[in-house]
Amino acid sequence: MSQIDLSQLPAPEIVQQLDAVSVRTRMLNRYAELQQVDSPKPGDPLYFAFSSMAEEVTRARQEFQDISLGNMVAFSTGNNLQQLGALRPVEKYDSETDEQFRRRVQMAPEGFSTAGAEGAYLFHALNADENVLDTSVDSPEEVIVNQYILSRNGNGAASDELCRTVYEYVSQAMKRPLSDKYTVFPATIIPYRIEAELEMLSGPGEEQTIAEAEKRLTELVSQTHILGGTVSLSALSGAIHIKDVDGDAVFQPVIDVNLIEPQSKIVCNKSQAPFCTGIVVRRKGE
Template identity: 35%
Template sequence: MSNAIDLSQLPVPRIVENIDYESILAELLDDLAYRYPEFDVPAESDPIYKILEVAAYREMLVRQRVNEAARAVMLAYAEEEDLDNLGALFNVNRLQTDAGDPDAIPPVPPAFETNADFRRRILLSLEGLSTAGPEGAYIFHALSASGSVLDASATSPTPGDVVLTVLAREGNGTPTPELLETVDAAVSAEDVRPLTDHVIVQGVDIIEYTIDAALFFYPGPDSDVVLAEAQAEAQKYVDKQHRLGMDITLSGVYAALHRAGVQRVELESPTQTITVDRQQAAYCTAIAIANGGVDE
């Protein structure tokens, strides 16, 4: 079991404050009354009130900027270039997942791993410093071997044997022989693999499934808009769950499909939770959502 901290369970930092415009404005009005007791509380139409509204709004922006600056130096919250700079502290770079095509019209820029994937590797990098062969170290080196690796797991069925399962980023996740060779070379380096470990690098076992459902709507909202939102949320769910050992739960599918304005969801597929072990990954081959019409 990896010892990486679950960042989602950390409390909200105290330095990040809740900002309320009305509270700031009230403080400014109180300050004005303290400094000038003879000055009556201005009406909202008074120019001085408008000036204080502007000041309160500007202070709110400054406080929000302080919040953003604080989050930018925290691994749990940093994104994009801020996260890249945090990764440099751990000697971990963001991996390129697609080279793009500079000769295309218009040119296609290169693609890089997501903030979530990069953040996970940064966390695992500390375990990667060990040469004792912990699970997190093998996962870190497998993920860092190539931007084409989406996920990896390490298990030890017998003492001395390590089975490293690789999920590819392309297609349904089945890795190519070349990718498996790349990962094998990375985890077999002398400064990575303990001499007593026998490492077996294998491809993932893909479990394919489809989502077939009909949505019924309350009268009023534009059903096409809600249908499109449900389609997008379902896609987000299947993409998030396309990892090793991540189950496809009926509750998760229903939560993705049951958008505001949906009266009920009739789910044809899947019919039960798809249980996935650490050497497997679920892959959705199609999402078909039908408009069942209006039903009060």
């Protein structure tokens, strides 16, 4: 099933965003029109009063825009997202991130049907147990449905108990067609290790750069730990080719990256998931 990637959707402009200068100009011109006087100039107390009001109007419009986006699944977070999920109804697990929960909320309409369609099988399996991190469905032959489960625990290999829980939940009356020959399998885990050397000039910020590289790799590893996940060498190298970082911390820019492991791209099928067993990042020459 192909879902719309909500993270790629542009934020709609609920309220037109105006800069404070244009708002102030409109106010000054309107004041001059109503009072039949010249528009106040800088230094005039009225000019400063209208400037202050224009800033408040601009801020209020931005706040209203942000509040409005908080009522949309694509942009909502925290309690707002949980309230939107309750309308489906889908309840957030304690161990879920907002992005993981958002996926289930987005998929909720699939659950209005029995699990005949791929999306319905996915939704019901994700709702079967909190420990289901990801799932996929394959139908190699007519009426045969194989479902693969990636666990939230350990390296992702689902236990027999978790597979049985999913099977029993999805097999409940009204959740899937009785004619389907349905089987649940644990995901096959494809282990790999990341080892990289960073070429940097000597100077302050080396440790901060290495720490930032490890952080970025950890985030990338988490994002690709899914069924059918792909770990590309270019993504790994790009993540740690650090040039500049926002904030006050001092970083040493990376000149080049020597990616030692993995040596080739990792591509998993629907029954497999990549799992990183360790991350080692060091300065070249150490």
